[in-house]
């Protein structure tokens with residue numbers, strides 16, 4: 001079975017487009033299955049209110065933790081847990097994406113095998129994919145939650161809970177690759193000024209792999225667009241999603257030494273008097289590769305010097321150094 005995706009939003013209709021195009025086909029093929037849920041379905045008041053004023057004052061509204069928790073408990077198959085003497089400011093401080101969370105005495109003894117994603121294509125260490133270190137396996141000797149009654153099975157294996165958040169670490173191709181190995185993704189779209197900060201650390205304490213990501217340095221009104229972006233970046237990497245698997249390998253931002261791509265041309269060789277670079281017509285594959293590599297290096301240096309700064313110099317060849 002394919003990857004299962006749940007999206008929670010106050011505008012679930014926004015995701016109707018996922019039934020179209022490549023994504024619709026992937027659903028038909030069983031590569032992915034998506035369900036968009038309305039957060040207001042988990043409210044009990046007549047106004048179906050999901051937000052409230054910020055504690056400490058200030059403008060805007062914050063999404064209430066109780067509504068999110070009823071929804072997420074149901075989707076993740078978790079029972080509500082009363083946290084003992086929990087200071088939100090401490091655990092919440094480490095609640096960003098991919099943070100290397102160490103288990104604390106307060107955390108339930110989640111089986112390390114429960115939240116594991118196969119990262120065989122990711123030899124480089126990436127923080128945080130395993131919710132628990134492997135020494136947290138012996139249930140009998142583990143520190144228990146506040147009471148026996150709090151113990152509960154963690155969310156299903158390979159489940160990752162993702163919150164778009166403009167104040168979180170940037171979502172990158174590396175994150176997309178890593179998350180493409182998850183069995184299930186649950187996205188929680190915040191609106192207004194965001195969601196109550198206790199939600200991510202609470203679910204992390206329940207043994208769930210929780211991530212928060214921003215998609216760039218600009219402001220959006222809510223998480224829906226950000227979720228669409230992340231979802232597309234992740235699902236296009238699933239086997240069988242794209243028609244042509246090699247079109248993935250040569251792209252920008254993939255691999256250890258990410259460069260912007262060289263430019264592409266198709267026929268005719270001269271269009272409205274504008275020709276393509278002669279070398280591309282030469283039939284000399286060595287020269288074509290060299291030309292494209294030089295162009296990729298030159299364009300990256302000019303447009304994205306931050307990517308050049310991250311390059312591993314040992315991976316450049318002599319000819320590269322000239323550019």
Ligand code: 6GU
Nearest residue numbers: 164165166215216220226
């Ligand atoms: Cl993830 N959410 C919102 N609201 N704005 C953003 C963002 C996310 N990433 C960049 N801007």
